[in-house]
Amino acid sequence: MTIDDNPRRIGENVRAARRASGRSLETVAGLVGRSKAWLSKIENGHARLERRADIAALADVLEVSADYLMGGPAPEVQPERRRYNLMALQRVLLDAAPDDPPDVRARPVDVLRAEVERVDAALRDADYATIARTLPDAIGELYVHAAGPDGPGRDEALRLVVRACGSCATCTLRHLGEVHLAWIAGERAQQAADLLGDPVWRAAAAFGRAHARSSANRPRALMLTPRIADEVEPYIGDDPFAHQVYGMLRLSSALALQIDGDDRGAAENAAEAARHAEELGEDPQAFELFGPANAGVWRTSLAVESGEAAAALGYADAVEPRALASKNRRAALWMERARARAMLGHRPEAVTRELRLAERLSPQQVHHHPLVRELVADLMHRAGGRDLRGLAWRMKLI
Template identity: 70%
Template structure:
């Protein structure tokens, strides 16, 4: 077993010592006891809530990413399957006022290519996503910069989807949070040029989730403001309702990160109200619908340290209503976290193995799950768990 298995606790200790803080002072700054922080640092207590990680990061004056940590990209197993260099190049070098010098295929064709990207992402086929997406983004930048209407507006909307939805989701699941943030910024820039409040809200959602919520990123913490801005423009069309609903779910998470449980419930209830008449559609934006709201409510209950409530929400979700392997995996991940809180170790391992089969990179690069597996290895070692840990470079 490598030293990486206690990464979060080790990182907390290293950050505290670098600041020259005692256990007592650091614990007091985040509203916890000296004994609690000592158990975290020694690996006897797993950090299960983003709100605790956020409070520690603030107290220690570091980013939450620094506490969560990730293996270096060159030693991640998935890097044998594909390269992110083309994606990095297009996000860093292509701009709406300075597009790449390439021949752009018609917008209609790029729309069909983006549909292929969407389908690949739903299957957690990241190799296909990162192969197709860079060219699509670069050529859409050309149309947005040089095209006439309506191609220009169409290209900007597709860019918001490509960078704000597909790009941020893919890069976050691959553990590339810095690139995910840049992708979200590209979507925001496209939305500013488009000038449509609903599409601006769609771009805001992507930026809100480009970084871990434990960082309390401003884009996430202002989700309620973004939702309020979109609300007057919600009409009968499904897309505007989907954007508004997903922003309300983001607002719920923002509340949960600062322990505002009542606010989280109110925002989630509003999202559920919007989702109910829409039903679950495989082509819904961000899969907004009752089933996905149920996944979010499961996660919110885990963050509130209500594992029983989380499993109640999870049991009400019909997985077949979730067209995406990513969202089905997310449901399994949250079920695993809830079972672990209840001490149901075998059930937690079973859920994690299901999640891995659905979306391996999403599981392998999830910092809280990496720490959960490290903890389970000390409490419930077994062949299935050891195999999962080995595939995650934890054993």
């Protein structure tokens, strides 16, 4: 990753892209349905882009990726980076596949299942050093079993590849700002699911691909989730895992529709997911932690995205953080609370307090979140304070 000691604000990237396109403020603002004054404030850092839908619309009009507008992978915090190295994970994702395994000796599938479970526990604890050490070998050896003869061992290996690549690797890499590798991890999971031929596991892999890239890009994998949820619904039966996969796809569908401007469709999908979550109850081992608490975190985020900040805080207040068996999801809850408070004009100290709670749980996730980085940069223009300056420094914003 390239280190940039002076990362630009999103508004600065919008201005650079607009000027490169040769279009005026008035023209671009009109094309996204906003005022010239609004866009001028964005470009000059006097207002911030808070909604993914606005970023997506500007990216479309300016013919650039949303990743470009959001600054791409965020600068690394060097002391943390020394604790892990992603080269081995990059190598196994780029140089091998479920049908093209590496030339290694594979441990038994039962041993590898325990390794994947250890990685999953490390991810929930935001322990990226353990993931970086353990996951590459596990994936490579699972590929060996996946490429073997048909049978229960091969099928179990393929399911474990979906978990290892589609959940563990994709989420880890996205949190660390490695979005391109995250996408490849999602592809490897989808390859394994296709080889397995099970519609529920195909849907589980589709969830990982849907969230490998920023949703502000309107990635096709995310925008297809409403159709994928419809397609898997007839297969869920009474299997709790299938219901969990279906529920996460309905939440993903809500996000896709929200970004696409379909508020009603988003609300219907979120409500459907919440209904399934209440029926299933909390299960710390659920697929992507699907349950009432995580559905509440998603509904908080969806309300923020729709600009309903007061409703977002209402959803957040109803979530019991201890029911979220993952530091990452608890951190997501505090980040969305911070964004909602900022929208409502709450004091910078209150916003910073929420972000500090998130950072204590999952620092890399906070440091690499483009909308949180934008929020912190904006707060630095408007306020000071030791906690805010410390957070901005750790995010390499000052």
